[in-house]
Amino acid sequence: MKINWKIVLVFVLILALIGPVYSKAIETEQSISPEQPVEPVVEEAIKETPEKKETEPEPEPKPEAEPEPSKTEEIEIKKPSTEPSKLKANPSSIPENSTIADLFPDPVMAESVVRNLNDQIRYKNDWVVTDVITQEDLDNLSSFSDLSTVIIKNLEGIQYMTNLVTINCRSNGNLQGISALLKAPNGYPELKALSIIKAGIADVSPILKMNAPKLSFLNLSQNNLSDLSPFASMPNNFPVLDEIMLESNNISNVEPLAKYASNSLRFIALNSNSISDLSSFKNNSMPNLIEITCTNQQIYLEPMELSAKFDFTIKAEEVKGVNKSIPITVFDPIATIDNTTSMVTWEQEIIKQKPMINLKEGGRKEGVRYGWDEVTPVKDNVGQVFYDGKFFQPLLYVVAPKIISNEKQLIYDIDTPLTEEQLIEDAKIVVDQPSKITTNFKDIIPSSPDPTKYVVTIEASNIDGGESVNVDVIFQPKPPIITADEEYTYLVGETIDANQFRLDVNATLTGVGSLVDDFESVLDLTKVGDYVVTLSSPGNPPASQTAIPVTVVVHVRESMELQIPSDFRMGIDENSESVPILNRKQTLKCYGADGKVDLTVTDRRKSKQGWTITGAMTTFTNSSGDIIQSSLKYQSKSPGSSPVYLNNENQPIEQKQATPTETGFVSTIFDLEDSLSIEIQPNDALVGDAYESKVTWTLEDAPRP
Structure with missing residues (x-):
């Protein structure tokens, strides 16, 4: 359709006469401080035109600026100027047949462009994002703005709107595509007001590099700016920037x-x-x-x-x-x-x-x-x-600290070069909060102490007060030395006394004193467990010194022990994904939660008479009562062994014959990942739920015939 250029030119000039005048008070979200309640954002606020301050003088027109023509002058214009426009930039080329959605990849941005087109363009008011758009269409936009509830995520495409007078947008703290503002070859020659709010901007450089010779208002409030x-x-x-707003950064x-x-x-x-x-x-x-x-x-x-x-x-x-x-x-x-x-x-x-x-x-x-x-x-x-x-x-x-515990007596060799720091460490002062620890060490302990007892006061304090304790510090000759093995194992039911225990753990005392222990008071040979027996040699200060106690861990164990995994799963691989439902047979293997799924037999008997492991299982059932007909199959690695399909009866799966020549503690390990499997048949009605079975392993103290 051919358009009369005279009418269009008059319309554009009339719009120029009624365009908004920009000043300091452009819209921004209210600053929110921890001391202030958050005020709701009014949707219409983002579309407000900034108003002049009453006390603000009108800026004087620049001498080189041409005066705006009056309406009479507009009507008298007979034809367009043959000179190229100095107000329009040379924008990036829009590919032919580009839609709005093509140019603006952010759907929210594209919809916002559509709303602005429908609000500002007279010759078409039914734009949609799938419409083909031209550079001429975008050149007719003088403002890009939207409701305060519109959250733009990407500015890409804004480089095509180079005749904008105002840009007013907000995001969700992570606005992308800000560099698009630099893609317009000749910048934004008409842009007067730029507001980008809540965009998460941390680097202001791309904004400041824009070519916008008429920009008078810049609002970057509620961003992440710290480096200016x-x-x-x-x-x-x-060159005509009038106001900068950097609030709430x-x-x-x-x-x-x-x-x-x-x-x-x-x-x-x-x-x-x-x-x-x-x-x-x-x-x-x-x-x-x-x-x-x-x-x-x-x-x-x-x-x-x-x-x-x-x-x-x-x-x-x-x-x-x-x-x-x-x-x-x-x-x-x-x-x-x-x-x-x-x-x-x-x-x-x-x-x-x-x-x-x-x-x-x-x-x-x-x-x-x-x-x-x-x-x-x-x-x-x-x-x-x-x-x-x-x-x-x-x-x-x-509050003033409390001393929870401390050593009440410290004993040192007479020639120990003791320091205050070492004494505090040895005293093992435990307080209920971080505190300053001080002592009267320098006033009490001489540089060459005698073989006697000194009393040192240790205080824990802070700005609220403190608490102190007295510690006896004894200097005496070197103590005897106790040595022993770190651990030893007995079987349930054995009869052992303290003398035999010391022989078993190779306990010795070097120096003056006698060796004592608490073996009979702490050890229970009728119950499996780990017991700590202390060997000591009390001194008679200052003539003799107490030996440093030595502890021995005594393990009381059954003569035979079977260690089993607490739980395991059957799956297609070591990952914990669900088993797919297929119309063909599947073989599932055994996997443990921590990567290991072993059966371990430990035989501590003096006479190795052999043993048998049996296995039994309940039917796999899910929470709805559905079952899997298949059974777990155990395949021993012993030569000539046949597979065992577990059921509710104890069936032997592994055994060991008597070995009279073996001595000590003998452990045998079976890897269930290599031995235990299950075949899921196509007719097994798997559903999207977990199936569970209780598996019972039993250790017998002799091989079955």
Whole structure:
């Protein structure tokens, strides 16, 4: 269809006359601090046009800018200019027959483009994502914006919308494709306002590299920005930038931003960050800067220990404004400050109530807050800096430690070079919390001690108080030395006395003294178990010294023992996936939960008379009562053995004949993974559930005939 170019041109110029004027107050989500409840986001907010501040003077028109023609002038235009437009970029080429979905891979982005097309284009208002679109269609878009509930995940494709005047989008904290803003060859010559909120942006570099000569408003609030160093070397891509909003990020250092050279920038918003130093703005290169809003700063300090018994005093962190230090005037709960030393004190009556603070990561904890709230000029009594915030000081309440246990007596050789550190270690002081451990060692123990007893006081303390104990420190000649084997094994029912035990474990005493033990009091030869027998030699200080005790682990075992896996499974391989339901026979093998599935027979009898292992099983059944007809098949590796199909009767599966020549403890291992299997027939009605069977292994103390 042929369109009359005169009518179209007049329509475009009329739109230009009624276009929005951009200023400082563009939409952003409300800053959320741990101290504030979250306000619901109004859907219409993201579409709001920024309004001018009442006190903000209108920027003077640049001399080189051509005045906008009046409506009369528009009507009098007879034909289009033969000169190429200076307002349109040279966008990336759109492949022929591309649909909206082709150009914008994020479905949410594509739907948003459709809504903007239907809102802004007069010649078509029924766009869908499957429509073929041209560069001319996209050139008619002057704004890309949507409801606050629309969460864009990928900006890819935005490089084709190069005539945009405003871009206003938000994401879910992980926006992809931001580099697409750099793909437009000639940038965005008409772009005046750019807002990208909740996008998870940590690197501002791609944004600052955009070619947007008319950009006056930049909003990157509620992102993950902490490093502003790209601003220090920012190219002059935004010569008319009027306002920057960086609220609700992770910013603590604004020095790189203060180095940004701009003749146009007037407003900077840094609310809800962690900034305590604005002094770098004192000698900035922004001659027209008239307002810095830096409110609701929240700085979290490292936790500090304190006692509820005393006042709590700390040195306040320094807050630097643009031109001076800012006094600390806000305290929660109430406190006093010595302005000479900056020491803040909360009285004990308040501290013992354990005031609470909100934590940055959520939740609450004991703590106090102090902060500042002041309005100062930007420079030379010009402009305003709105600056307030709080330091959050988490508190760790401690009470005086209690000594739970300690060694009451320590004995050393007379020539031991004992130190205080070694004594504390040997005393084995156990306290109920981390504490400072001190002693009067240096006042009590001489450099050359006598063979006698000294009493050393050991104290565990913290800021809340402490507790002390006395330890006897005895110096005497070298003790006798006890040696013995580390362990020994007896069979249930054997008759052994202490003398035989010492012979069995090769117990010896070197030095003066006598060897004693607690064998008869701790050992029960009628019960299987592991027992610890202590060999000792009491001394008679200071003439003789007690020997260092030696312990022997005594194992009491049955004469024969069968070790079996606690559970195992039948499967197609060592992985724990379910068995597939197939129309053909399947052979399943045995696998253990920890990779091992062994039967182990240990024969500790003096006369090796042989043995037999039998096996029995119940039918495999699931939770619904369905059964598997097949039985477990055990195939011994012994030559000439036949497979045994387990049932509810004990059937011999392995046996060993008498071996009179074998001595000691003999262990025989059978790997069930190689021996146990089951065949699932096609007619077995497997269902999507687990089948279980109880398998019983029995060890008999003689081979079956």
